[in-house]
Each structure stands twice: as structure tokens, then as C-alpha cells.
Amino acid sequence: AQTVTQSQPEMSVQEAETVTLSCTYDTSESDYYLFWYKQPPSRQMILVIRQEAYKQQNATENRFSVNFQKAAKSFSLKISDSQLGDAAMYFCAYRSGNTGNQFYFGTGTSLTVIP
Amino acid sequence: SAVISQKPSRDICQRGTSLTIQCQVDSQVTMMFWYRQQPGQSLTLIATANQGSEATYESGFVIDKFPISRPNLTFSTLTVSNMSPEDSSIYLCSVEVWENTEAFFGQGTRLTVV
Numbered sequence: 001a002q003t004v005t006q007s008q009p010e011m012s013v014q015e016a017e018t019v020t021l022s023c024t025y026d027t028s029e030s031d032y033y034l035f036w037y038k039q040p041p042s043r044q045m046i047l048v049i050r051q052e053a054y055k056q057q058n059a060t061e062n063r064f065s066v067n068f069q070k071a072a073k074s075f076s077l078k079i080s081d082s083q084l085g086d087a088a089m090y091f092c093a094y095r096s097g098n099t100g101n102q103f104y105f106g107t108g109t110s111l112t113v114i115p
Numbered sequence: 116s117a118v119i120s121q122k123p124s125r126d127i128c129q130r131g132t133s134l135t136i137q138c139q140v141d142s143q144v145t146m147m148f149w150y151r152q153q154p155g156q157s158l159t160l161i162a163t164a165n166q167g168s169e170a171t172y173e174s175g176f177v178i179d180k181f182p183i184s185r186p187n188l189t190f191s192t193l194t195v196s197n198m199s200p201e202d203s204s205i206y207l208c209s210v211e212v213w214e215n216t217e218a219f220f221g222q223g224t225r226l227t228v229v
Contacts, residue, residue, distance in 0.1 A: 033216050033217075035217065035218075042222065043205060043207075043222055043223035043225070044220065044222045044223070045207065045209075045218075045220035045223075047217050047218075047219075050216065050217055052216075091157065091158070093218075095216065095218075102148065102160050102163065103148075103158075103160075103209075103218055105157045105158045106157060107156065107157045108156075108157055
């Protein structure tokens with residue numbers, strides 16, 4: 001089974017600053033997708049950003065961007081201009097390229113934003 | 116996209132009883148997933164529910180403890196049976212939308228067993 005590792009249980013960032021959350025994964029597949037999900041205290045899992053493995057270009061969504069290193073199996077999330085609303089648990093997730101396959105989640109990183 | 120309504124949002128139950136969690140989706144979906152998230156931990160897949168067939172359970176989860184129904188393409192239920200305090204968790208419903216790669220989640224059910 002694929003494994004997803006988030007080595008940072010907790011991170012903090014000053015408001016308006018930049019923070020990077022780390023994620024590594026293990027797979028023998030060539031076709032897959034990677035995701036960052038955000039889970040605020042409301043418990044609602046919200047998709048932050050998605051990366052297709054076949055795309056070399058790093059995905060970006062407004063203040064959120066990833067550094068996807070396929071050979072190193074690394075998928076970090078950069079949050080720029082951090083806002084108080086960014087405070088949440090962030091989960092890195094892996095999904096095979098075949099429809100219907102399950103998601104594998106990392107253990108999560110709890111992000112605190114300091115005013 | 117998909118909007119998922121999950122009920123109840125929270126409950127406190129006596130040990131030995133059962134709780135059924137409902138998951139309603141605003142569109143037809145092929146795959147529905149049930150996850151458990153124990154306090155401070157990541158999501159663990161319980162089972163995958165396809166309409167018209169038996170749910171597929173992951174290692175460590177059995178149908179007698181977590182029976183699942185999937186009567187149509189927009190609805191599913193998960194029952195947590197004969198509950199013990201160890202079942203206290205957040206339970207999340209998730210769907211995969213056809214022609215989309217991402218998963219959409221319900222708001223979760225926080226279950227406390229006393």
C-alpha cells in the first residue's frame with residue numbers, strides 16, 4: 001500500500017508570512033494524484049490544491065502553491081501571506097490514477113497562525 | 116463538485132447501543148467512502164460502498180460492526196454497532212465524483228460513547 005508521511009505534527013507562522021508544510025510519499029506507480037486538504041475546527045475537509053503526477057508544472061491556487069519533486073517523491077505546500085483563517089489541520093493525500101481507488105492520507109500538520 | 120449532507124453532526128451514545136449515520140449527496144456518484152478519524156489522528160478508510168453491491172471493507176473493519184447500506188446513487192448509511200468507548204471518533208463520508216479526481220467530504224459526525 002502507498003504511504004504518505006508528514007513529518008511536521010505542528011507548525012506556526014506569523015500572519016502575513018510564508019510557511020511550507022512537508023509531505024513525502026512512497027509509491028511504485030507512475031500515474032497518480034496528490035492533494036492537500038485543510039480541516040478547520042468545523043471538521044469539514046476542504047481541498048486546497050491538487051497536483052497530477054504527469055504534470056511537471058507545480059500547481060498554484062492563489063496564495064497556495066506546491067513544490068512537486070516526483071523523483072524525490074516530495075510534495076510540499078507553501079502558504080504565502082498567511083491569514084488567520086488558514087489555521088487548521090492540513091492533510092497530504094495520495095490517490096492512484098485509476099478511478100475508484102482510495103485516498104491515502106498523511107497524519108496531518110496542525111498549523112497555527114500568530115496574529 | 117458535490118455537496119454532502121451528513122447527519123447527525125454529533126452524538127453521545129451509551130455503550131452497547133448502535134448509531135446510524137446518514138450521508139446524502141446532491142448528485143449521483145459511483146463511489147462512496149466511509150472514514151474514521153480518531154482524536155488527533157489521520158483518516159482511516161473503513162469501507163467503500165457501491166450502489167447495488169456489498170460494501171468492501173478494509174482490514175480491521177467488519178460488516179457486523181460497521182454495516183453499510185447504499186440503496187441508491189445519492190445516499191448511504193453507516194451503522195456503528197454495539198458501541199464501546201473505543202468507537203469514539205469522527206466519522207466522515209466521502210464521495211468521488213465521476214470524471215473528477217478529487218474527493219468531497221461531509222462535515223463529519225463526532226461520536227462520543229460513554
